[in-house]
Amino acid sequence: MQFDETDSRLIALLSENARAPVATLARKLSIARTTVQARIERLEKSGAIDGYTIRKGALSRPPLRATVLISIEPRSGPAVLARLSALPNVEQVHTTSGRWDLIATLSATDTETLDRTLDEIGAAKGVKGSESLIHLSTKLDRS
Numbered sequence: 528m529q530f531d532e533t534d535s536r537l538i539a540l541l542s543e544n545a546r547a548p549v550a551t552l553a554r555k556l557s558i559a560r561t562t563v564q565a566r567i568e569r570l571e572k573s574g575a576i577d578g579y580t581i582r583k584g585a586l587s588r589p590p591l592r593a594t595v596l597i598s599i600e601p602r603s604g605p606a607v608l609a610r611l612s613a614l615p616n617v618e619q620v621h622t623t624s625g626r627w628d629l630i631a632t633l634s635a636t637d638t639e640t641l642d643r644t645l646d647e648i649g650a651a652k653g654v655k656g657s658e659s660l661i662h663l664s665t666k667l668d669r670s
Contacts (some may be wrong), residue, residue, distance in 0.1 A: 536615040595657050
C-alpha cells in the first residue's frame with residue numbers, strides 16, 4: 528500500500544496522540560473530518576494502525592530516508608527543536624556529543640519533499656550548519 532504526505536502527517540499526529548479527536552486531526556491536516564476518518568480506516572485495514580498503536584515498519588515507511596547532522600547556535604536548542612517538531616517529515620531528533628549537536632531522521636515520499644525538508648532545516652533560525660546523509664539501502668534492520 529502506498530502512503531502519501533497526508534497519510535504520513537496523519538500517522539505522525541497519531542504517534543504524538545493516538546487518542547486525538549478526528550475533528551482535531553482534521554483541523555491540523557486542513558481536510559474534512561470524513562476524509563480523516565476514511566484515511567484512518569484505510570490505515571487500519573492496511574495494518575499500519577493496529578489497535579491504535581502505530582507500527583512503523585517497512586509497510587508505513589516512505590521510500591526515501593535521510594539522516595541530518597545539525598550544528599546549532601548556543602542557547603538555540605529549544606527554538607530549533609520546536610522548528611524540527613513542526614516539520615512532518617522529521618521522524619526523530621536526538622542530541623549528541625561531538626561536532627554535531629543534533630541528529631534528525633527524515634522520511635519522504637519523493638525527492639522534492641525530502642529536498643524541501645532539508646532546505647527548511649538549513650534555513651531554520653539557530654541552525655549553524657548541517658550535513659545530510661541520504662539512506663540508499665538497508666543492510667540490517669532489527670526493528
